[in-house]
Each structure stands twice: as C-alpha cells, then as structure tokens.
Amino acid sequence: MKKIQCVSPVDGRVYAERDVATQDQIATAFAKASAAQHLWAEKSVAERGQYCTLAVDAMIAMTDRIAEELAWQMGRPISQGAGEVKGLEERARHMIAIAEASLEPYDPGFKEGFKRKISREPLGVVMTIAPWNFPFMTALNSVIPALLAGNAVVLKHASNTLLVAERIQDAFDQAGLPEGLFQNIVLDHGTTSELIASGNVDMVCFTGSVGGGKAMEQAAAGQFIPLGLELGGKDPAYVRADCNMAYTIENLADGAFFNSGQSCCSIERIYVHESVHDELVAGLAAAGQAYTLGNPLDTATNLGPMIKPAAADFVRQQVADAVAAGAKTHVDTSLFTLDKPGSAYMAPQVLTNVTHDMSVMTEESFGPVVGVIKVSSDEEAIALMNDSEFGLTAGIWTEDLAAAERIAPQLETGTVFMNRCDYLDPALAWTGVKNTGRGCSLSKMGFDALTRPKSFHFKTSTN
Known part of the structure; x- marks a missing residue:
C-alpha cells in the first residue's frame, strides 16, 4: 500500500506517515459526501453556521497542540503557532457572520405580473487541495464558506502537514457535523488527478504552485467544473x-x-x-x-x-x-x-x-x-x-x-x-491576476465561486 510521509524540517525524521486512500475508500468517501450534501442543503444558513462555529471553537481549544505540531511538521516557531489559530478564527468567524446576507436570493426588482429571483445554489461536493505553509488558514478559506453555502467538502492536504487535516476533521467531528459532510482524505498526486477527472468532484479549490495549477486544469479538462486557483507570487x-x-x-x-x-x-x-x-x-x-x-x-x-x-x-x-x-x-x-x-x-x-x-x-x-x-x-x-x-x-x-x-x-x-x-x-476578496491564478475566496464575493445561480421566473397572471 502506498504511503505519504511528513518529513520534519526540524531534524529530517519522519514525523507522520499515512496510507494513501484506495479506490474503494475514495468511492465510499464521495458517495457519503454526495448523500450528506443533499440533506445539508436543506438546512438553513444559520444552522450551518452553528456547526461551523462549534468547529472553530474546537480548533481554538487545540491551540497548544496545533502550535507544537506545526513546529514539527513545517518549522513554524512554536511561539508563533497561536497566530495561525488566530488567523483561522478571524477568517472563519467573519465568513460565518456574513453568510446569511451573502447567500440571500437576489431580487431583480418589481415587475407587474411576475415573481422573480435568483437563488444561490450549492455546487455539490467541493474538493479543497491545501498547501503546507499556512495550513489551517488556507484550507479554511474554502472549507468554511463551502459548507456555509450548502456544499460537502473533501480535503486533501499537503504531505508536509498531514496532521492539519486530521485536526480539522477532529474539530468538525466534535461539532457534530453530519457524517460524510466533511472528510479528510490522503492522496498522492496521481490519484488526485484521477479523482478530479472522474466526474465525482463539482469544484476544486487549489492553493499551490503554477505547475500545480496547470495540473489541476489538465485533470479537470472536459469536466466543466469551476477551479479556484491561488498560485505563485512575487x-x-x-x-x-x-x-x-x-x-x-x-x-x-x-x-x-x-x-x-x-x-x-x-x-x-x-x-x-x-x-x-x-x-x-x-x-x-x-x-x-x-x-x-x-x-x-x-x-x-x-x-x-x-x-x-x-x-x-x-x-x-x-x-x-x-x-x-x-x-x-x-x-x-x-x-x-x-x-x-x-x-x-x-x-x-x-x-x-x-x-x-x-x-x-x-x-x-x-x-x-x-x-x-x-x-x-x-x-x-x-x-x-x-x-x-x-x-x-x-x-x-x-x-x-x-x-x-x-x-x-x-x-x-x-x-x-x-x-x-x-x-x-476576510472582508475583502482574496484573488490574483496573471500567473497567480484565478478565482476568489473570502468576503461576500467568495460565496459566488462556491455557488451557482438559479433563476426563478414565475408569471403570476395569465389574463
């Protein structure tokens, strides 16, 4: 069985090791995600926000553990580890606070004899592929808003920060999130590309290199799914x-x-x-x-x-x-x-x-x-x-x-x-131009990328 290793930059030793998910495990995970998402979409935005708030609270309670694990996994000084938790809290709580207003249907205005609106519908199963450098904040940039918008989320984290995904899973489990709605899955590059090309993913949120972004586009070719790509910078x-x-x-x-x-x-x-x-x-x-x-x-x-x-x-x-x-x-x-x-x-x-x-x-x-x-x-x-x-x-x-x-x-x-x-x-759109990628996270506009518009055009009078 293939394994993914987290090699600590502190001393070069293997700090964590996990098995790569099998095809059967992947199929089961996405079947659970799809089933859970349909029920989740029926909940109000306020209810979804309550679960997300509890998950954030759980992550804050893990601050000391997170700081130590980050030091071992990616070299962040333990004295600065709490800053990562503070950052994820700021972003997550802001997105929770603005979710209801941001996801309200759009009213195009009065028209005699008609009732019209544009709703913001969830996409389905969103796959977040997160990097190691700010591993909680970058992951939750899409995970929290995607859940608030009514989607299920599957998280594939970087090999360098394997335990981050497990802590996020722990937090959502403690929050009582319905089973299958958020799942951490361990994949290698090849399996990730195959999964994106499989038709089981409704959106990919990727943060990484320009080369990685190109690989995402190639894997998604012909699937007609949206890609959020935050790539390099200078x-x-x-x-x-x-x-x-x-x-x-x-x-x-x-x-x-x-x-x-x-x-x-x-x-x-x-x-x-x-x-x-x-x-x-x-x-x-x-x-x-x-x-x-x-x-x-x-x-x-x-x-x-x-x-x-x-x-x-x-x-x-x-x-x-x-x-x-x-x-x-x-x-x-x-x-x-x-x-x-x-x-x-x-x-x-x-x-x-x-x-x-x-x-x-x-x-x-x-x-x-x-x-x-x-x-x-x-x-x-x-x-x-x-x-x-x-x-x-x-x-x-x-x-x-x-x-x-x-x-x-x-x-x-x-x-x-x-x-x-x-x-x-978090109140402003996080986006880039040129080879930095495309898409948008955070702010009210971040919800647009995680939903699709659906128009309702009712003629109320036939006289």
Missing part, C-alpha cells in the same frame, strides 16, 4: 520618500522574513525612492541580522527552518547567482551557524544592486530573501512592480493617501495595500 513593495521609515522597516522585514518567507504574499522585492534607499536598506539588514534562527520548539526562536533542505538550497542558489552577477548582500549569514548548504535552516538576506535579469527578482523564492532596487519616481516604481508574471498583492508605503489612491489602480495585482503587507482581510 509580491512587491514601493517605499516612497514620505513614508514613516521606522514603521516601514519593521513591517517590511516582517513581511519578507516571517515564516521564513514562505508565504504566497510575502514581500520578495522592494522598490524604494533613491532619497531614502540607504536608510531603508540599513534598517532591513539590521532587522534581518537580529533574527534568532534555530529549533522551532525553542521559545526563543523566531525564525525556524524552511520546509525542506532542497527549498533552502534553491534560495541560497538564487542569492549566489545574484551575487555572481553583481548583487551585494547586507546580512552577515556567517553569524547564523545553522545556515549551511544542505540544511533547511536559512538566515535572512537583503540584496542590493539587483536587476530584473536575476532569478531572485523574477522567480518566486519562497524564502527569507528580499531584493531592493532604487527608483527615482512613482512611474518607475509602477513599471517595475508590474514587470512580473505574478500578481497577488502589492504594497505602497507612504503618508500620502492621495498618492496611494493614484498609484493603486495602475498596479496589476489582486490586492493593493497601503502601509501594510502579508495579510488577508
């Missing part, structure tokens, strides 16, 4: 001369280095006005130098290992290639003794003298490195920010609201921030 920041510099440095450092830079919306490239360039670089370098890289189970650690040694070596090679082409490093990585080739532990790095001819400024790094380029105008910054195959978020750092409002519409991205980064506001 998110930029623009620092204007009028920014609050201390605040900007603090938050850009966090946006670039938190979670070892392993966030789809982490800051990977910065464009800064020439008049404040040196100050920003010095501040970022000092912030990076101050991190404590170490075992994530140690409460003093605020920077854990990357997900695996190969991922860290990829980023190290990007830095080495950039330096060979003329880039300059600003963090003394020799002071971080765990950072060495073949290790998952990698120190932060700030680069200058970089160009868009370098991989580190164009290809997703997904690590704790950021490149900084000097610009002389808003127009130059906008052009460089848009010079990317990706478009998830972009941040503008300024005290001039009017300037931000002028620049933001010109940026090719799903979200534009002012004076913040690396954050999802």
Whole structure:
C-alpha cells in the first residue's frame, strides 16, 4: 500500500506517515459526501453556521497542540503557532457572520405580473487541495464558506502537514457535523488527478504552485467544473520618500522574513525612492541580522527552518547567482551557524544592486530573501512592480493617501495595500491576476465561486 510521509524540517525524521486512500475508500468517501450534501442543503444558513462555529471553537481549544505540531511538521516557531489559530478564527468567524446576507436570493426588482429571483445554489461536493505553509488558514478559506453555502467538502492536504487535516476533521467531528459532510482524505498526486477527472468532484479549490495549477486544469479538462486557483507570487513593495521609515522597516522585514518567507504574499522585492534607499536598506539588514534562527520548539526562536533542505538550497542558489552577477548582500549569514548548504535552516538576506535579469527578482523564492532596487519616481516604481508574471498583492508605503489612491489602480495585482503587507482581510476578496491564478475566496464575493445561480421566473397572471 502506498504511503505519504511528513518529513520534519526540524531534524529530517519522519514525523507522520499515512496510507494513501484506495479506490474503494475514495468511492465510499464521495458517495457519503454526495448523500450528506443533499440533506445539508436543506438546512438553513444559520444552522450551518452553528456547526461551523462549534468547529472553530474546537480548533481554538487545540491551540497548544496545533502550535507544537506545526513546529514539527513545517518549522513554524512554536511561539508563533497561536497566530495561525488566530488567523483561522478571524477568517472563519467573519465568513460565518456574513453568510446569511451573502447567500440571500437576489431580487431583480418589481415587475407587474411576475415573481422573480435568483437563488444561490450549492455546487455539490467541493474538493479543497491545501498547501503546507499556512495550513489551517488556507484550507479554511474554502472549507468554511463551502459548507456555509450548502456544499460537502473533501480535503486533501499537503504531505508536509498531514496532521492539519486530521485536526480539522477532529474539530468538525466534535461539532457534530453530519457524517460524510466533511472528510479528510490522503492522496498522492496521481490519484488526485484521477479523482478530479472522474466526474465525482463539482469544484476544486487549489492553493499551490503554477505547475500545480496547470495540473489541476489538465485533470479537470472536459469536466466543466469551476477551479479556484491561488498560485505563485512575487509580491512587491514601493517605499516612497514620505513614508514613516521606522514603521516601514519593521513591517517590511516582517513581511519578507516571517515564516521564513514562505508565504504566497510575502514581500520578495522592494522598490524604494533613491532619497531614502540607504536608510531603508540599513534598517532591513539590521532587522534581518537580529533574527534568532534555530529549533522551532525553542521559545526563543523566531525564525525556524524552511520546509525542506532542497527549498533552502534553491534560495541560497538564487542569492549566489545574484551575487555572481553583481548583487551585494547586507546580512552577515556567517553569524547564523545553522545556515549551511544542505540544511533547511536559512538566515535572512537583503540584496542590493539587483536587476530584473536575476532569478531572485523574477522567480518566486519562497524564502527569507528580499531584493531592493532604487527608483527615482512613482512611474518607475509602477513599471517595475508590474514587470512580473505574478500578481497577488502589492504594497505602497507612504503618508500620502492621495498618492496611494493614484498609484493603486495602475498596479496589476489582486490586492493593493497601503502601509501594510502579508495579510488577508476576510472582508475583502482574496484573488490574483496573471500567473497567480484565478478565482476568489473570502468576503461576500467568495460565496459566488462556491455557488451557482438559479433563476426563478414565475408569471403570476395569465389574463
């Protein structure tokens, strides 16, 4: 029997191992999901919300366990594990709170002799394929709204975070969710593709790489099912001369280095006005130098290992290639003794003298490195920010609201921030453009992707 292993980046040992579901188990799971969904759709949105609320409460009660398991599974410092739970709570509770109003039928207005409306019908069985880097939050971005909208959900989580799916299952079981309505299933890549192509899945919500997104589209070809695809990012920041510099440095450092830079919306490239360039670089370098890289189970650690040694070596090679082409490093990585080739532990790095001819400024790094380029105008910054195959978020750092409002519409991205980064506001649509994917999660608009419209056109008078 095939097995999936979670190899801990902490020490390279197998932390968890599970059997891949058999074809019979998959068939049984989807039969249960379909049967449960038909009954679930008959419940009111308020009733569905009560179950989801209880599940969120159950996950909050597991916070300490979750923090420790995240440290072992994907290297998140245990001191930061509670933040993942806080984030899932914020998103889930917001979506629960707005569900009834968001899912109300649309009234197109009065027309004499007719009764008309457009209802929002559930799709059926939604399959969520979740990543390891923010494993609870990214999964629940679609799981909670899909359930609220009347769908059943099957969750396939990343191999690196096998236990996350089990904790989510535990929470829904504790909430008393009807059997079969939410199920965690362990699959390999091949079985996942076969399942999507089988006709048993009514929608796929995928978060992962561009290559993974293409695989989803290929698997779903001919099925005529919607795909929500949140893919890669190379998110930029623009620092204007009028920014609050201390605040900007603090938050850009966090946006670039938190979670070892392993966030789809982490800051990977910065464009800064020439008049404040040196100050920003010095501040970022000092912030990076101050991190404590170490075992994530140690409460003093605020920077854990990357997900695996190969991922860290990829980023190290990007830095080495950039330096060979003329880039300059600003963090003394020799002071971080765990950072060495073949290790998952990698120190932060700030680069200058970089160009868009370098991989580190164009290809997703997904690590704790950021490149900084000097610009002389808003127009130059906008052009460089848009010079990317990706478009998830972009941040503008300024005290001039009017300037931000002028620049933001010109940026090719799903979200534009002012004076913040690396954050999802659940009241706003989470979406991207270009190779970052398609679709939308969170906010009122997130429910549109998880439902289908059905029109009711009744002629009430035949006279």
